[in-house]
Amino acid sequence: MTSTDPVSAVTAAMRVGTAPTGSPAPTPPATVSPPAGSEPASGLVDGVLLARQAVLAQRATLQKLATQAQELSRAEADRARVLHEQADRSTATPRPRSTTATAAPSTTPAACALPTGGLGSVKSWVRTGAVFLGCRFGVSTMYGVAGRSGASDHPAGLAVDFMVDRANGDRLAACALKNADALGVKYVIWRQRINTGSGWEAMEDRGSVTANHMDHVHISFNPTAPAVSAIAC
Template identity: 45%
Template sequence: MHVDRQHTVLPHDRDLRTGLRPRVLRGAAVCAFSLAFGLAGQSVAQADDPWDRSGGQSQGNWGDRGAAPAPAPAPAPAAAPAPAPAAAPAGDLTGKPTGTSTAYSAWAPHVRPVVAEVVAGFGVSTVYTRPGHSPTQQLAADFMVYSDGAKGNAVAQYVIDNAARMKVDYVIYKQRIFMIGGSGWKAMEDRGSPTANHMDHVHVSFNP
C-alpha cells in the first residue's frame, strides 16, 4: 500500500499560522525597541555622569573621551618694590647720623636730609665725608655697607631712582660708576684696595 509522505495542511493549521505571524512580528519589534532604548539610556547616563554611584570616579579612560584642556599658565609674579625708607627727620639736623658717622654739619644743608633718609631707611651704621677730600667735600657721602652687598646694591639703586629729588650727580659702588643722565654703570680702573675701589661703601656725589 502506498503512503503519501507529504504533510497535508489542514484548514485549521493554516489559520493558526496566519494568526501567529503578526504576533511574532509585533513581539520581535517590541523586544528590539526595548533593547535599543535601554542601550541609549545607558550611553546617556555614562556621558552625563563621569562619577560612579559609589561616589568615586568611573573607571573609564579619560584619554578615550578627549584630553581636558590644560589650564592657562599663571602670570609671573610682579617684582617686589624696593623697601620704603623711613621719612627723614624734620627740622634742622644737628649732631651725627650715627655715633660712628661724620657730623651733619660737614654736609651741605640739602645733603643732610638725604643722609638721614638713607641711614633710617636702610640701617646704614656709618656715613663719612672727609674734609679736604675734594673741592666739593660737603657734597659727597660714603655710606659704609662693608661686606653686605645686598644692602649696598639697594642703597645705590635707591639714590639713583631718586636722583632728581636728591640732586644726585653720580654714584660709585663696587669699582663701577653711574653718572645720572648717562647710559648706566661703567667699570672703573683698579685703585688697589677694596676701600679705594668702593667695594665696602656706596659713594654718592651731589650737585650744589
C-alpha cells in the first residue's frame, strides 16, 4: 500500500476544488444582519406620523371651509333682512299727525287728586287758592285751620302753610304774589321774610327752622272772597 503525503493531498484537492477526505470544509465568512425589527419599525412610525399630519391638515381645511360657509350664510341673511326692512318702510302708510291740541293741566282738586285733609274748615276761596297752588307746584302737604298762641290767620281759616323745598317754595311764593288779587292773598311769609305786595322785608329770628318759615310758605288770605278769577303763573 502506497502512503500519501498530506501536503500533497491538500494541494491536489485544492486544484480540483474538493477538500481532502477527512478534512473539514472551510467556513464562509459570516454575514452581519441588522437587529430584528429595527428598520421595519422605524419605517412604520414615519408612515403613521405622515398619515396623522395629512389627517390634521385635511381637518383644518374642512373646518376653514365650514367657517367660511357660515360667514357667507350670515352675510346673506343680514342682506336679506335689510332688504326686507327697506321694502317695509317704502310701503308703510305714513302715520297722520295729530291735530288735537294738548290740554293744559287742570288745577281742580279732582284733576290732581290733591290731599286736602290738612286744610280743615278753611274759607272756600282759601281752599280754592290752596288747591290751585298745591296742584300747580305739586305740594302734597298743606296745613290750614290750626290753633296758634300768637296773632295768626290760621284759627279763622284764612291761612295755609305749604310744606316745600327751596326751589319749589320760591316759585310758589312768586306765583301767589303775582296773582294776589285773583287768589285773595293778603301777604306771604317765606324764609324769614314777609311780602305784603310791596316787596320782601326781613323778619325777626323766631328761633327755629319752622318758626322762621324756612321749610314752608305761609300765605294769609283776605277775609272776603276775591272778585278777580283769572290766574296765571
